[in-house]
Amino acid sequence: MSRRPTIVDVARAAGVSKSTVSLVFQKSPAVKAETRQAVQRVMADLGYVYNRNAANLRSNRVGLIGVVINDLRNPFFAEFATSLQMALSQRGYATVIANTDEDPMLQAQVVGSMIEHGVSAVVISPTYGAEETTFDPLHRARLPVMQVLRKVDPRVGLFPFTAPDYRRGGEIAAQHLVASGAQNIAFVGGQEGRAVTQERMSGYLATLQVCGLPPLALHGRPTRAFGRATALDLARSHPHVDAAICFNDLVALGMLAGFAEQGRPVGRDFRLIGFDDIEDCAQVYPALTSVHCDIAGFGAGVAQTILAWLEDGILPPPEVHTPVRLMLRGSSLGAS
Amino acid sequence: MSRRPTIVDVARAAGVSKSTVSLVFQKSPAVKAETRQAVQRVMADLGYVYNRNAANLRSNRVGLIGVVINDLRNPFFAEFATSLQMALSQRGYATVIANTDEDPMLQAQVVGSMIEHGVSAVVISPTYGAEETTFDPLHRARLPVMQVLRKVDPRVGLFPFTAPDYRRGGEIAAQHLVASGAQNIAFVGGQEGRAVTQERMSGYLATLQVCGLPPLALHGRPTRAFGRATALDLARSHPHVDAAICFNDLVALGMLAGFAEQGRPVGRDFRLIGFDDIEDCAQVYPALTSVHCDIAGFGAGVAQTILAWLEDGILPPPEVHTPVRLMLRGSSLGAS
């Protein structure tokens, strides 16, 4: 009596066959309205709950999408994952999520677990390192897999990649600073040698070269702590620097704090630009100019793309870069 | 040929029965080492992937835990969900997650979907309103369910509740401000009438009463925007206020920005305290004093508790409040 009622219990109580009950589940028009209502009443009475796993076993669809994220505590990734999850939910898919904390071994493990659970597709913002241990099993399982935000496995034919147009973001940020009269623009944060750092820097470097200005890269972790330390150090190490583009908003917000700590104003004497445009940017003082990536829209777009692949077999293009724009605010404008 | 190999394929290729293969999956000691190795080699050759859903159908365990969160974009909840997910993963469970955006209808829907997917238990930080539509189906499905961070359904016997000790947090914050000489302490943010607001306020109110100081509640949304607006308004509306305890860190960080915008220093003339101690608190300037809830440890503890319930039938106590402490920083100390 403590076991959950099954389709057989419903069929018996409703006086029909279990095939009929199954057709009711699927809202088949082949079932007479009275029959359907009778069955539904019985289901409610019995407290019947549909066992989707049993159904999937036969029909081979699970309705579960795996989402794997390198750093879910970072608001940029959290916003992406949340937008993706909500869009998937709206299309009737549940989301299995895992944070990998930039650990390739953990990533391989959670991906293996997702495959066993029968996810129908995977969206992954991968960590760097040991990509085969994650991507090869996904490939063997014949799952649609999209790499997002970071291109770690170069096989974009198998694992199509999409991200905001970081290169363009760096470019418009640098152009804005140059147009504002900045002479010595630093690029702050981002691990040296990583693809995402190079992309975010490339537009900056190209713009400076065109304008004949000297580049300066201060690499480091993409955190507030690094931004703050850099700001505190800047007056001593690089006194001539009069503007900075940061690897991400966390670094920029950290720099903002460091400048405040020194009592050094940001905006006119020193122009600061972040990257990603997370929610905080508009709510700090001075408000932070940032490269807006519309990460909520990006997440919804990824949901669309992976479901089109899964449901209709539409393979995404190997590499897509979505548009970005510069959100101008006080930190680069000298408003006070 | 495009279908995934099954246990039968493995058995045939290895020249054993499928029962034997099943025992290999389960690492049964009953299988001879050579047989096991032979089977494992065949599995690797065939690219076999275990179908956990099929297995669960028979054994009735799914290894999936549902996590439902009212606002996943809020770093406090994101940190909680991430810590919980990682702890569950370590114990061999996958996490199905959903953000409800404070929408009771959406919450009822995602919970229904999770039940159908056969989650073994649910951890929910619920939204306010229409609690029956969410909790009754969970109860009917006979699932272990824990309410965390917010007590929305009063049936804590069925849905045990746990949260950091908000009351104590408000108390130690208020005591610290009083001891520092503050005379007019406001409580800022939090929707009026909500349980969580009342709890976070209650320690503040009790302390002020004991000390004979006048309370002042400025209710509003738990956002940076509200904090900033309140700070900008404060000098005009409530010029005598010389300290504030905020509903959460976002409100406090917003106030910090509002004060910066006015060029009004925080720390000595105005003492400010946040709630939750999210990561940002230590990285802004002045650094924000906050009620530390150890939300990462809290998430790990919840994982522990729900799994003890699920695996060993240990019903959690109806209501648990975990310890908090005050993290003293510049915003309430007058350091410059």
Place this chain on the structure above:
DNA sequence: CTGAAAGCGCTTACAG
């Protein structure tokens, strides 16, 4: 230590 059979709760053709 291994095999043959039944069963988990559904869906899917196929009859009627």
Place this chain on the structure above:
DNA sequence: CTGAAAGCGCTTACAG
């Protein structure tokens, strides 16, 4: 419009 039968990929007693 509805029913009887087979099957999805595993696990679970039960023999041997």
